[in-house]
Each structure stands twice: as structure tokens, then as C-alpha cells.
Amino acid sequence: xxxxxxxxxxxxxxxxxxxxxxxxxxxxxxxxxxxxxxxxxxxxxxxxxxxxxxxxxxxxxxxxxxxxxxxxxxxxxxxxxxxxxxxxxxxxxxxxxxxxxxxxxxxxxxxxxxxxxxxxxxxxxxxxxxxxxxxxxxxxxxxxxxxxxxxxxxxxxxxxxxxxxxxxxxxxxxxxxxxxxxxxxxxxxxxxxxxxxxxxxxxxxxxxxxxxxxxxxxxxxxxxxxxxxxxxxxxxxxxxxxxxxxxxxxxxxxxxxx
Numbered sequence: 001x002x003x004x005x006x007x008x009x010x011x012x013x014x015x016x017x018x019x020x021x022x023x024x025x026x027x028x029x030x031x032x033x034x035x036x037x038x039x040x041x042x043x044x045x046x047x048x049x050x051x052x053x054x055x056x057x058x059x060x061x062x063x064x065x066x067x068x069x070x071x072x073x074x075x076x077x078x079x080x081x082x083x084x085x086x087x088x089x090x091x092x093x094x095x096x097x098x099x100x101x102x103x104x105x106x107x108x109x110x111x112x113x114x115x116x117x118x119x120x121x122x123x124x125x126x127x128x129x130x131x132x133x134x135x136x137x138x139x140x141x142x143x144x145x146x147x148x149x150x151x152x153x154x155x156x157x158x159x160x161x162x163x164x165x166x167x168x169x170x171x172x173x174x175x176x177x178x179x180x181x182x183x184x185x186x187x188x189x190x191x192x193x194x195x196x197x198x199x200x201x202x203x204x205x206x207x208x209x210x211x212x213x214x215x216x217x218x219x220x221x222x223x224x225x226x227x228x229x230x231x232x233x234x235x236x237x238x239x240x241x242x243x244x245x246x247x248x249x250x251x252x253x254x255x256x257x258x
Contacts, residue, residue: 032172039165044248061077149226210239
């Protein structure tokens with residue numbers, strides 16, 4: 001299925017190249033690539049800023065509550081947070097059932113977004129057992145290349161996100177040129193699903209890297225090419241990459257809470 005999609009995309013690109021000419025096509029590709037780079041950098045900076053701000057504000061609130069009400073107050077604070085989370089999940093479930101009964105279009109939109117997120121995450125992370133997936137394609141280069149610094153840090157998902165944004169940006173530019181077909185479908189997909197797709201990508205990266213960091217074990221397979229580092233350092237690199245991926249996934253999904 002993926003091979004057919006790539007061949008279709010390639011065929012449409014060649015057709016557009018013949019009609020638009022080399023200069024216009026290169027302009028579209030250049031503009032799309034620059035836009036993708038800006039979008040990736042901007043989204044990650046916003047994610048980190050939002051996470052740091054939330055963490056600092058949360059820490060201040062905990063300290064303030066502790067000074068005022070002690071450990072009992074802090075415990076109550078965390079209990080309220082947990083209750084709010086349960087309330088949000090309950091409300092989402094009720095709303096989903098209500099949409100199913102009264103607004104099938106809205107229901108299908110929500111279900112399709114959940115499906116895009118879940119499918120993307122499973123493809124990237126390697127299924128429910130978190131084995132294989134996109135990071136472990138480095139095994140095709142040989143066991144000596146497995147768990148290199150590119151495939152098993154945030155570098156690979158960053159490149160994957162750039163590639164997704166680049167293709168979707170090309171589709172948008174082609175629609176502006178008056179093209180329909182696969183370009184229109186990709187452009188419509190961009191408007192509706194790009195955030196949940198990217199959120200799923202980063203969630204999958206988080207899960208795969210978390211498992212590889214072996215948090216409940218003293219050892220894990222070290223990253224190749226990084227010599228002279230302790231096992232604990234290798235585990236920290238994998239854990240930090242997993243944590244960053246989780247932050248990026250959460251921030252991407254915050255854009256599309258509906």
C-alpha cells in the first residue's frame with residue numbers, strides 16, 4: 001500500500017514537472033522545504049517553552065502549597081489533578097457517545113483522528129511489543145549499526161516530521177497551482193490531521209526509546225559510535241530522548257483537543 005502511494009506521488013510529481021517546468025517546480029520544492037524547517041523548529045521551541053513554563057508554575061504552586069498546608073496540602077493538590085484528569089477522560093467518553101447518537105459527522109472526525117494517531121504511533125514504535133518500527137530499520141545496515149545516535153535519539157523523528165511537513169507543504173503549493181487529485185487529498189489531510197499525525201509520530205518515538213532505555217534494568221544495548229561512556233550515560237541519553245519525544249507529542253496534540 002505504501003509503495004503504491006509513493007509511486008503515485010512520484011508519477012504526479014513528474015507530470016507537474018513537465019507542465020510547470022524546472023524553475024517553477026524548484027521554487028515550489030524550495031519554498032516547501034524552507035517552510036517545513038521553520039515549522040519544525042518553531043513547533044519544538046514552542047513545545048519546550050510551554051513545558052518549561054508549566055513545570056516552573058507547577059513547582060511554584062507545590063512549594064507555595066507546602067509552605068501553607070504542608071504535605072497534606074500537596075497531597076490534596078495532586079489528588080485534585082488526578083480527579084481533573086479522570087473528569088476530562090469521562091467527559092470525552094460521554095461526548096463521544098453523544099456525538100455517535102446525535103452528530104455522526106463529528107463522531108467520525110474524532111474517531112478518524114484517534115485512528116491516525118494510533119496507527120502512526122504503532123508504525124513508528126514497532127507495534128504493541130515496541131520491537132522493530134522505524135528506529136530499528138537501522139538493523140538493515142547490519143547489527144553493528146543498530147542503536148546509532150541518529151535512529152535512537154530525537155534526530156530520526158525530527159527528520160521524519162520534516163519529511164511529512166515537506167510533502168504536505170508541496171501538496172498545498174500544488175493546490176494553489178490549480179492541481180487536484182492526490183495533491184488535494186494530501187492538502188485536505190494536512191488541514192485536518194497533520195497535528196495528530198505528528199503527535200502520533202512523537203508518541204511512537206517516546207514509547208520505543210523508553211523501552212530501549214530499559215528503565216527497570218541495570219543494562220541496555222548501548223548506542224553505537226559513542227565510546228568511553230558509561231552504561232548509565234547511554235541509558236540517560238535514551239531516557240532524555242524519550243522524555244523530549246513525549247513533550248513534543250503532548251504539545252502537538254494540544255493544538256487539536258477536539
